[in-house]
Amino acid sequence: MAAGVLSGLHGETSYRYRKFKSDAMMAVTVGATIVTLIPLFLVLGYLLTKGFASLNWAFFTHMPAPVGEAGGGMANAIVGTLEVVGIACLIGVPIGVGAGLYLAANRASQFTNWVRFSADVLMGVPSIVVGIFAYAVIVRPFGGFSTLAGAVALAAIMIPLVTRTTEEMVLLVPPELREASLALGVPNWRTMLSVVARTALSGITTGVILAVARVSGETAPLLFTAFGNRFWSTSLFHPINTLTVQVYTYAISPFADWQRQAWAGALVLTAIILALELGVRWVTGGAAKAPR
Amino acid sequence: MADSIPTVRRERARAPVHVRLFGDRIFNTATFILALAILALLAGLALALIADSFPAIRAFGLHFFISTEWDPVNDKYGALPFIYGTFVSSFIALAIAVPLSLGVALCLSEMAPDWLSHRLGFLVDLLAAIPSVVYGLWAVFVMGPWIRDYVEPQLAHYLGWLPFFQGPKVAVGMLSAGVILAIMIIPYISSVCTDVFRVVPHTQREAALALGATKWEMVKTAVIPYGMTGVIGAIILGLGRALGETIAVAMVIGNSADISASLFKPAATLASVIANEFAEATSDLYVAALIELGLVLLILGIVLNVVARALVLGVQRRRYQEAGK
Numbered sequence: 011m012a013a014g015v016l017s018g019l020h021g022e023t024s025y026r027y028r029k030f031k032s033d034a035m036m037a038v039t040v041g042a043t044i045v046t047l048i049p050l051f052l053v054l055g056y057l058l059t060k061g062f063a064s065l066n067w068a069f070f071t072h073m074p075a076p077v078g079e080a081g082g083g084m085a086n087a088i089v090g091t092l093e094v095v096g097i098a099c100l101i102g103v104p105i106g107v108g109a110g111l112y113l114a115a116n117r118a119s120q121f122t123n124w125v126r127f128s129a130d131v132l133m134g135v136p137s138i139v140v141g142i143f144a145y146a147v148i149v150r151p152f153g154g155f156s157t158l159a160g161a162v163a164l165a166a167i168m169i170p171l172v173t174r175t176t177e178e179m180v181l182l183v184p185p186e187l188r189e190a191s192l193a194l195g196v197p198n199w200r201t202m203l204s205v206v207a208r209t210a211l212s213g214i215t216t217g218v219i220l221a222v223a224r225v226s227g228e229t230a231p232l233l234f235t236a237f238g239n240r241f242w243s244t245s246l247f248h249p250i251n252t253l254t255v256q257v258y259t260y261a262i263s264p265f266a267d268w269q270r271q272a273w274a275g276a277l278v279l280t281a282i283i284l285a286l287e288l289g290v291r292w293v294t295g296g297a298a299k300a301p302r
Numbered sequence: 303m304a305d306s307i308p309t310v311r312r313e314r315a316r317a318p319v320h321v322r323l324f325g326d327r328i329f330n331t332a333t334f335i336l337a338l339a340i341l342a343l344l345a346g347l348a349l350a351l352i353a354d355s356f357p358a359i360r361a362f363g364l365h366f367f368i369s370t371e372w373d374p375v376n377d378k379y380g381a382l383p384f385i386y387g388t389f390v391s392s393f394i395a396l397a398i399a400v401p402l403s404l405g406v407a408l409c410l411s412e413m414a415p416d417w418l419s420h421r422l423g424f425l426v427d428l429l430a431a432i433p434s435v436v437y438g439l440w441a442v443f444v445m446g447p448w449i450r451d452y453v454e455p456q457l458a459h460y461l462g463w464l465p466f467f468q469g470p471k472v473a474v475g476m477l478s479a480g481v482i483l484a485i486m487i488i489p490y491i492s493s494v495c496t497d498v499f500r501v502v503p504h505t506q507r508e509a510a511l512a513l514g515a516t517k518w519e520m521v522k523t524a525v526i527p528y529g530m531t532g533v534i535g536a537i538i539l540g541l542g543r544a545l546g547e548t549i550a551v552a553m554v555i556g557n558s559a560d561i562s563a564s565l566f567k568p569a570a571t572l573a574s575v576i577a578n579e580f581a582e583a584t585s586d587l588y589v590a591a592l593i594e595l596g597l598v599l600l601i602l603g604i605v606l607n608v609v610a611r612a613l614v615l616g617v618q619r620r621r622y623q624e625a626g627k
Binding site for chain 2: 028029031033036043045047050056105109124129131166169170197200202227237258272279280
């Protein structure tokens with residue numbers, strides 16, 4: 011390593027040249043950062059201009075218009091997204107938090123290592139594959155696309171995220187707190203729930219919100235589970251509309267009015283997700299980061 | 303207040319030890335079952351995909367992976383065009399994303415002062431927060447036409463002698479898919495690389511500077527070699543993301559099951575063909591073939607993720623071991 015630097019030193023290359031090269035390379039890294047951020051501002055800029063131009067009150071209150079008719083909104087998709095994500099939370103959060111508590115409480119066992127490994131592997135599974143899984147275990151046996159299938163798919167994506175953040179947050183709790191509680195004669199389960207988990211609660215909540223933000227933007231696992239629906243439905247066992255699927259269908263449609271509404275839908279969707287992400291970061295002082 | 307203390311004592315005394323241990327047993331069993339659910343989820347995922355793709359595995363065997371014929375009308379399925387499309391679009395993405403991500407990571411870890419570094423890092427992270435379908439929408443209406451009108455003519459003019467840059471210039475195709483994938487995976491690669499570069503010990507940097515290295519020479523001789531395995535891990539992690547990314551790609555790649563050297567032409571990936579055809583697949587064999595494509599994706603995703611995590615963790619662990627000495 012030193013040889014590499016020294017060969018530069020006693021070569022014919024002058025210090026001025028080396029300094030210039032260094033400054034140039036460092037400027038290149040700044041340039042790379044700027045180039046990387048350009049798409050971010052372009053996407054957000056187009057969303058704001060095109061999205062706001064096509065956003066109106068009907069978007070929030072009206073149902074999708076029949077094919078070929080202009081107007082209409084995405085009221086059912088907004089409610090549908092809330093419902094699917096809500097049910098996914100009901101399934102995913104208890105499992106994720108419980109498993110995270112287990113991982114944090116049983117550090118040494120081989121079983122813990124396997125569970126942690128599985129959670130990490132699950133985080134790397136493409137979301138469309140999770141959709142196929144939900145299709146295989148819910149849609150097929152129940153004989154049709156349903157809200158429940160979509161929620162199961164999203165829950166399966168949430169679980170490893172929530173598990174890993176819960177584990178990390180619980181490990182941040184000082185062991186003295188737990189020991190103090192146990193020394194006072196409080197049973198272990200009470201200690202874990204009302205002292206340890208209680209102390210880590212804000213961190214766990216942060217993790218859950220980031221997981222919600224992540225799955226709210228998922229389209230692929232909903233395509234053949236929740237499927238989409240042009241009509242009003244809140245039934246667990248029928249197809250349901252979601253913002254992401256509706257934006258997808260409208261974006262690839264040939265109708266100008268649908269494409270216009272796709273921009274409005276994309277704006278609302280992005281606004282919800284960024285509000286969740288920014289809100290969490292603002293509250294936690296920028297420390298929060300979703301596990302990858 | 304004073305009265306309440308004996309009350310608490312009496313309550314405590316009333317709960318015998320075996321009752322309190324009973325609570326522990328319930329808690330331990332419950333959390334154990336929930337932890338087990340994660341193992342079951344992964345196992346169930348793999349088993350469901352294997353079981354449901356079995357008709358296709360039995361019908362086509364290994365021929366599935368070398369056949370280029372994707373013909374739902376005659377129930378003949380081959381995965382090669384999609385495997386090809388997946389890898390080519392991902393490699394375009396990596397070719398663009400890796401240099402940019404390394405630049406971002408070095409800028410954040412070596413150049414920018416702390417307050418700026420965290421703000422810039424936050425902005426780069428925001429790229430990962432934007433939903434895939436929104437990238438797809440933007441790519442369909444803004445980026446795709448721009449690539450068709452400005453990028454592809456330039457590529458054809460200067461590099462048109464290469465087979466990759468020949469053919470009709472269209473907004474939807476392999477190149478558009480690769481570019482949008484690059485934008486989507488940069489935050490993943492750059493954030494892992496930034497973390498890896500940040501754990502390079504200061505003594506390493508100081509040693510290089512003390513030997514008379516300029517900043518760039520210090521980066522080249524001390525920072526990058528130290529974090530190399532982590533950087534490779536980050537790239538593999540990015541590759542895993544790119545392979546599995548679905549909706550944005552499905553919207554801009556054009557979805558054609560042809561293998562063509564030209565990057566301008568429409569193609570399809572494993573994930574995009576599943577997204578496009580799954581809900582409309584009519585025959586059982588058709589569904590099974592699509593699920594087998596999903597199985598290929600699952601295996602690729604697991605393998606790449608395991609390798610990448612091992613590499614990244616390796617760098618961080620070495621740092622802690624050295625710090626412990």
